[in-house]
Structures are given as structure tokens and as C-alpha cells.
Amino acid sequence: MVSCDLLIENARLATMDGSESGNLPYGEIANAAVAISGDRIVWVGIMSELPSGLREGAGNSLDARGRWVTPGLIDCHTHLVFAGNRASEFEMRLRGATYEEIARGGGGIASTVRATRAATDEELFSEASKRLSTLGSLGVTTVEVKSGYGLDTETELRMLRVARRLGTEHPVTLRTTFLGAHALAPEYADDRSGYLDLVCDTMIPRVTDEGLADGIDAFCEGIAFTPEECERVFAAGTRRGLSIRIHADQLSDCGGAALAARVGAMSADHLEYASEAGIQAMAKSETTAVLLPGAFYFLREQKAPPVDALRLHGVPIAIATDLNPGSSPINSPLTAMNMACVLFGLSPEEALCGMTRNAAKVLGMAGERGVLRVGSYADLAVWNIGHPSELSYWVGGNPCEAVVQGGAVINRIDQRH
Ligand code: DI6
Ligand code: FE
16 A cells, blocks of 8 residues: 655645756745655655545644745755854954964964864764754755864864764764865974875775765865865875865865866865866866855955856856854855855855755765655755745744654644744
């Protein structure tokens, strides 16, 4: 007999999957139901077409009362494990100091590295846990977390272990990325190649032997690592089965976009200064553009990423928070979507697609997550809004009423008013 474990009824779906809805904006299906068996969606469609066996055989049901239901949000680029914060540097910047001056004075990433090295595992876990709970309450069901505030073997490993533990103790799917090449460790200030040896010959083998990372990332930038240095790190990561991400062309054009395409990266992230040639190279590859408007906003950058060129050449666009203490203390996917619209000119539909369907592609989960379709993972968010454009419209507040993660209801709608 056909049956399901959870039936969501009376929903207005934004499936983010044109093929299920005849290409309506947001992949909309009104008066809809979603049937879930185990952790998968087994039926999606108009209520009146729901097979009677599914209605009668449902173990549990959730009446969405006409609310909009979207795929669970996917924050595909965060640095949410770190200790301390940089509010004092924020004050310095408001008094006129620049990000680079603060970094040269021993602040910046180095100050978070000091705090992270000094923190216990428990402290790292509990601080990150609060941030992750906030993301979850705002509809996030999948999140990526990077290391990169340790810059020594033990602390990098500790950050990734904390991230893995977050994934087991929170109702989210969590992917980890090793970012040893985030900045030069202070001990190696005069020995760049020595630090890269450490990353490639010691850290990557230790990280992968322990199964602590799904991907590898590097900060390709004048103030960080050159494309050649990044390529070396990527080669070592690829040999160990890690998928590639890259912080590319955030503050200057270093050829990061072209590098991403050349090495088959899942994504090139930031891209404010990416060249037309770089975007064209990405278009010929499978590399997704991840835009991080929070960092652009918080650092008061002036040059927006080349969104028109990305659209023209058909490069998929994802959006993420970049949640980190230095350049993007943005603990909300919805705020990042708002900024993507206001600062970068995305449409609210592009922004939502960037936090769902295209973000899934970045994490190697295309079609599996970020869309509501038969066979996809049962991650959904229920919203008290009149239209999905409101997810990018309001700044502050939280319209998320319930989340379903892997078929489990996390926050029941009928317990709220
Ligand atoms: N790009 C950024 O904007 C952050 N890291 C990166 O690679 C900065 C992180 C920080 O300032 O702590
Ligand atoms: Fe980042």
C-alpha cells in the first residue's frame, strides 16, 4: 500500500523547480500537498490530485494553513566556528582605520586566530552552536562551515571536529571545508612556502585521514595567497578526494574566477573584481558563483560583482552569509538575501534560488536539496508571508514558522499563533 510518514497539506509551495509547476515563478504550486517517507519527498502536487492511499496512510500530518513552504535554506559559505568577536575593530573602522591597517597592526584575521587557538573545544562549540541555532530558526537546513582560524595543525583539526559535532547535535545537514590557506600563520610570516608545505604535507593528510572535511578552500587574494599557491593547495586536496571551493577576486582581480574554472571548483566565491574573461571561463565549467553581499556591505566595498555578466553567460548564482567575525557578522540568510537584492540587484526570486537550488549545487547536492521534488531530501521551511518576495524584503524579524529537516518536524506550526 502507498503510505507516507508525514503529509504536509494546504501549502502554497515555492518548489524552486520549474519542471514541477509548468515554469511559474518560484516553481509555485498553490493548494498543494507534500508527502514524505523517511527522509525523502515521495509526492508533490495539488491537493485534489493526492492519491487517497497517501492521505489515509499518513503517519503524521502538518496543516500549513495556506502558508508558503519553500525548500529548507542552504547557507553554502560560512565561517561560523570561531572564538571572540571583532566589535572593537568595527569601532576602529568607524573612526577611520581601514581593514588593511587593522590587519597590519596585528588585528584582523590574526586576532581571531589568537582567540580561536586559546579557546577550548567546548567554548568553540557553544559559541558556534548559538549561531547555528539562529540560522536554523531562520529556515536553514543545510550549512557549510569552514576552518581557517587555527592556522596550526591542531587548531585546524579542532575547528573541524567542532563543526562535525555541530552537525550531529543540531537538526541540520552540515558540510565542512578545510581552509588552512586562509591567511599565513603568524609563525610563518617570513616563510610562505614553509606554511604551504605544512598545509599540503601535514594538515591535508591529517584532516582527510580523520574524515574531517568534505571540501578544500583557499583565499586567493593580494593579501592572502597567489593563484599558484592556491593551485598547489588544491592539487593536494584533490589527491585526497576533497572538492574545491575558492575565495576569489574579493578585493582585487587576481584571476581567481579563471582559476576556479581551470581546477574544476564547485564554486568561486565573492567575485567583486572578477574579469569578463574569468566569468566566461566559469560559464564553460561547472563552477557556480557564490555572492557574499554581507562582506561587501560590512566592509563598505564599492565595486559590486558582475551580476549582468554572470546572467549573460548563464553562470548559476548562489548567495550565502559568509558568517564570520571580521568581514561579515551576518547571522541571517534572509538579511543576506535582502542585501543581494539591494546591493547587487538580484531579484527576490534569484536570491531565493541562490539560497536553495543553486546553493545545493555548490555543495554537490544538485537536485537532492534546495528543490521540492519527488526523490529530493525532505528539508522544508514554512513561512508566515504573503509572497516569497517578502523573504528578501523585510530586514530583521523572523517569518519562519516551522522547519522540516530530513522528514522530521522541528518546530510545529500549530504550536505558534
Ligand atoms: N574573506 C573574507 O572576507 C574573510 N575571509 C576571507 O577569506 C575575512 C575573515 C576575517 O576577517 O576574519
Ligand atoms: Fe568567506
